[in-house]
Amino acid sequence: MKKFLKEFKDFAVKGNAVDLTVGVILGGAFGKIISSFVADIIAPPIGFILGGVNFIDLKINLKPESFDAAGTLIGPAININIGLFLQNVLDFIIIALIIFFLVKMITNLKKKLKLEAAEVNNVDKLSRDQVLLTEIRDLLKNRK
Numbered sequence: 001m002k003k004f005l006k007e008f009k010d011f012a013v014k015g016n017a018v019d020l021t022v023g024v025i026l027g028g029a030f031g032k033i034i035s036s037f038v039a040d041i042i043a044p045p046i047g048f049i050l051g052g053v054n055f056i057d058l059k060i061n062l063k064p065e066s067f068d069a070a071g072t073l074i075g076p077a078i079n080i081n082i083g084l085f086l087q088n089v090l091d092f093i094i095i096a097l098i099i100f101f102l103v104k105m106i107t108n109l110k111k112k113l114k115l116e117a118a119e120v121n122n123v124d125k126l127s128r129d130q131v132l133l134t135e136i137r138d139l140l141k142n143r144k
Helices: 002-011 015-049 084-144
Strands: 060-063 073-075 076-080
Touching: 015 084
Parallel strands: none
Antiparallel strands: 060 076
């Protein structure tokens, strides 16, 4: 049992597991923000353009609710919820675009840092070469 607990502790404390956990938690919170953005900011103008219809409530009614003579519900309505589907598609597109731009920014930043590091290394190499050339020149001067 101690071995299992030690292995679990090693796994849980590793950077990858912790990073993944933080990513999942932030991703869930980010998803809620995007869903709210689509439902509360993007959907109302689209509904307005469609003639005052609540965008999220757009649906195709396949079968209406059915009631008996006493008014008791016999069967629920069967709908195709187009508005909810479109909201989820917009959520996905916005999240995908934001992730794309974040990955692109991080990639560009990494490239920039690699170029800066390469330039620093090249300067060091050039200065070593210059030092060696200077020493060779001085040796040749002293030789005469």
